Each structure stands twice: as C-alpha cells, then as structure tokens.
Amino acid sequence: MKEVITNDYQLTDEIGRGQFGTVYRCYSTVSGDSFACKSIDKRLLSDPTDRECLQKEPKILHILGGNPNIVQIYRLYEDEHYVHMVIDLCDSPDLFDRISSRAGVFSEPESASVFSPLISAISYCHQLGIAHRDIKPDNILFDSRNNLKLADFGSAEWFGMNENGMMSGIVGTPYYVAPEVLAGREYNEKVDVWSAGVILYIMLAGVPPFYGESPADTFDTVLRGNLRFPTKIFRNVSREAKDLLRKMLCKDVSRRLSAEQVHRHPWVVSGGETRPMADLT
DSSP: OOOOGGGTEEEEEEEEEOSSEEEEEEEETTTOOEEEEEEEEGGGOOSHHHHHHHHHHHHHHHHTTTOTTBOOEEEEEEOSSEEEEEEOOOOBOOHHHHHHHOSSOOOHHHHHHHHHHHHHHHHHHHHTTEEOOOOOGGGEEEOTTOOEEEOOOTTOEEGGGSTTSOBOSOOSOTTTSOHHHHTTOOBOTTHHHHHHHHHHHHHHHSSOSSOOSSHHHHHHHHHHTOOOOOHHHHTTSOHHHHHHHHHHSOSSTTTSOOHHHHHTSHHHHTTTOOOOOTTOO
8 A cells, every 4th residue: 555645744835846746845744854845746747758767766866865965865655646755855045046146156165165065966976876967056955054965866867787887868958968968979977077067167157158049059059168268257266276177078078077086176175275286277
C-alpha cells in the first residue's frame, strides 16, 4: 500500500512553480520541522524523456545525499496523479534573484563566497559519476542560514555508468549551455564547469559572456566561444579571476579545467582575495 504524504506532512503555501509541478512549504506533523515539497503532476508528462527524468531525479538525490551544498531528499511519495518529493526548504532568494536585484556587480570575495560551495558541490557530483547538465542561477538556492544548495537534478545524467563516460542530448539553458552540447556532439561532465564559469563571469561583470538578441543568436555566440574581457567592465577584476574564467570558458574541452581543478585554483583557494601572481599573464 502506498504511503500518503498528508499522513506525515502538512502542505501550506506555494513557494515556487515550474513546468510540471509546484513547490510548497510543508512541515512534519510529528517533529514540526519545516521542509519543501516538490509536487509533480504526472499527467503533464506526456514525453517519455520527461517521465524518465521524474524517475531519475529522486534516485540521484539519494546518491548525492549528505553533501551540505546539495538539496537533500527526505521522503518520496506517489499517488495516482502526483509524485511528491520532500526536500530541504530553501526560502531565501535564489542566485537568479540575487543577481537581478543587484544595482552593481558582486565583489570578488562576494563572488567567491557563492562560487566556492557551488564548485565544491559540482566536484562532488562528478566524483560520483553524475553530471548536473543544467547549472544556472535559478537552480542555486539558499536556505534560511544562507547555505548554498544546488538543486533541480531533473536533467542530470549518470555518466559514470557509460562505458566511455560520455553523454549526449541537447539539454541546458541559453547563456549557460556549453558549446559542445549545442554542436550535437558527445560530451563529458565538463559541461558543468562551463556553466559555472558563465555564472562566475556574470557575478563579476554584471552581463553574460555570450549573448544575442534571440536564443538563436545567443547559441551562435556560445558556439563561437570567443571569450572577451571588455576593459570598461573588467578594469577592477583581478588577473587571477580572469585566468580562472579563461580556463573554465575554454572551448577546447581537453584544456578546460575539471571541477576539482577549479576548486584548487588560487582564486578559489584565496576566497577571491587578490594577490600578486607573477606567473600569470
């Protein structure tokens, strides 16, 4: 007999809405602790790929359980029409809202305070053979204590289960998707590094590195991968930060840093506190 979510949790106000479902604030009827409930309407999932993602996301979240910078899943319920995932409550503004509300750009230490736990979470995923494949500010959440939580693993893939560790399929979001994905080639987990690099660029510059007047124009600029640092925008950005961006937003995947290498980069290690780097140009 299937368990019923309302036996254990009381759902209250809506705090988010997506293409296939709604996120509610909820609390345990036993402990009183607060959580979020992601309720997905199975009737909206006509595409077999969407149904596969629905089945895959809870499994991936269970595998990734225990990492402080990844949203945790606590219970899973399913009834005739819905799948309900009880997850961490992240009721502070997400990174998209934080970027949108800023009058200016983030300082380097502010950027590093967000970027460091993000790349740590990505590196953890990759170590376990999982690629997120949709890293973007909307999926970078914060709880009430301002702890970063990487969320929404609906597009994630177990590349560690593939014989050559490669993946395929065009997934992701304009501005953030890696060029090898748009080119229709097989790709590896470094697509997440590219997306994280775009986020870091936006925090430091206030604008995306690759954009156009339409999604098609944006895709064209991503495919070209011509990274620039306009002097007016980057005049106060350190060489260390620009060095890291070059090595993340590198079109040549073989030369692009891995997530673990990014995590060990001097700019990340220093927390964005710039210092002389005579060996960098």
